[in-house]
Amino acid sequence: MPIGIIINSFSILIGGILGAAAGNKLTAEFKANLQMIFGLCSMGMGISTIVLMENMPAVIFSIIIGTCAGLVIHLGDRIQGGAGLMQRGISRFVKNRNSSISEKEFMSSLVTVIVLFCASGTGIYGSIVSGMSGDHSILIAKSILDLFTAMIFACSLGMVVSFISVPHFLIFLLLFLAAGMIYPMTTPAMINDFKACGGFLIFATGFRMIHVKMFPVADMIPAMIFVMPISWFWVNVILPYVS
DSSP: OOHHHHHHHHHHHHHHHHHHHHGGGSOHHHHHHHHHHHHHHHHHHHHHHHTTOSOHHHHHHHHHHHHHHHHHTTHHHHHHHHHHHHHHHHHTTSOOSOTTSOHHHHHHHHHHHHHHHHSOHHHHHHHHHHHHHOOOHHHHHHHHHHHHHHHHHHHHHOGGGGGGHHHHHHHHHHHHHHHHHHGGGOOHHHHHHHHHHHHHHHHHHHHHHTTSOOOOTTTTTTHHHHHHHHHHHIIIIIHHHHO
């Protein structure tokens, strides 16, 4: 039973609804300051997983190659296009956004929150662990931050944030179901490098949340696919020749 995934998805759903309802009641300064705090928390979560890295060359190479792949196939643009379709579909039924922000800022923030919820290393790893061992603690801990993050984003973006819980649930459920095939093929070093790679994405997302630097986090997602095979290749093929 994917209890952790259900709790995590509901935290996004509920946070989005509460944030959309309270959006007009909170001052712009309050929302801006709170979003900076969440950006700081995201960066802290990223750092806490980056330090688990065991094979730095493998992780760095994965991030570079993965980002290049994402840029070549325009993954960020595709995700933004999908986000736009989702927003326009929802706008037919409910008011989705605060008109005080520009369309460009709206789409940028929406892509940021989609990546934060659906492509975090912590969430992906937590789903795999949950599927293999039944340990839901990682996803439950993530749910606490996601609840408040969804609330603050929904204050500006509206009800569309709560609908991110749908692709979030589907993606993590697939990982949960595939865990039986993935986990036995991994090693502790591969898992730590995987988490570290996700940490870089979460850290970059923190910069986006506080509007310091708009890293192409959506285009960086393929790095999560490459990092485990590259980590294995580094340890078993390259490292014996260079150590």
